[in-house]
Amino acid sequence: MVDIPNNLSFLAIENPLLDLTVDDNDSALHTKYGLVHGQASLVTPEQLPIYHEVFHMAGRTTTPGGSSLNTVRAANHALRQKNGGRVAFIGCISDDEAGQTLIDELAKVEIWGVFAKTDETATGTCAVLVNGKERTLCANIGASAKYPTQHLVDNIVRFSST
Numbered sequence: 001m002v003d004i005p006n007n008l009s010f011l012a013i014e015n016p017l018l019d020l021t022v023d024d025n026d027s028a029l030h031t032k033y034g035l036v037h038g039q040a041s042l043v044t045p046e047q048l049p050i051y052h053e054v055f056h057m058a059g060r061t062t063t064p065g066g067s068s069l070n071t072v073r074a075a076n077h078a079l080r081q082k083n084g085g086r087v088a089f090i091g092c093i094s095d096d097e098a099g100q101t102l103i104d105e106l107a108k109v110e111i112w113g114v115f116a117k118t119d120e121t122a123t124g125t126c127a128v129l130v131n132g133k134e135r136t137l138c139a140n141i142g143a144s145a146k147y148p149t150q151h152l153v154d155n156i157v158r159f160s161s162t
Helices: 028-033 049-055 067-082 097-108 142-146 149-160
Strands: 008-013 017-023 040-042 061-065 086-094 111-118 125-131 134-140
Touching: 008 067, 017 049, 017 097, 028 049, 028 125, 049 097, 049 125, 061 067, 061 097, 067 086, 067 111, 086 097, 086 142, 086 149, 097 111, 111 142
Parallel strands: 008 086, 017 125, 040 134, 086 111
Antiparallel strands: 017 061, 125 134
C-alpha cells in the first residue's frame, strides 16, 4: 500500500498507459504493423507484438500516458511549482515490466500511483512512432480496462482524509 501525502492536491482515476516512444524515420514499424502515418488507433490482435518490440528497442523512451495521466503530469508540475502540492493517480496495471516501469516513471516525478493489479492481461501501453514531426499512436488499453471498483472503495477513505 502506498502512503498518501498530507499535502495531496489532486487525485485522478482513469486508464494508465505506458507510452513507448521510438523514432521510425524509415517507416519500418509502420509498414510491419500496418499503421497509418499520423493516425491514432487501438491495437488489433496482429499488432500486439509491437509493444514487446518497441519496449526492447535501443533509444526508446518511456512516459506515463493516457489522457488522464498526461493531465496528472501537468497538474503535478504546476502544483509543485506553485505551492508544493502533490498529485495521486488511481488505475489498474499488471505485475509486469511495463507496469513496474510506469510505477518507476511516476515515482521520479513524485506522483503517487495507487494501483490495482491484474494478471488477466498486460499493462496498458501505447506505441508512439515518430516519423519526422509526425506521431502515430497505437494503444493497447490492456490492464487498465480491468480496474476493479472495489479498489476505489477500499482506498477512497485514505484520500478523503488527506
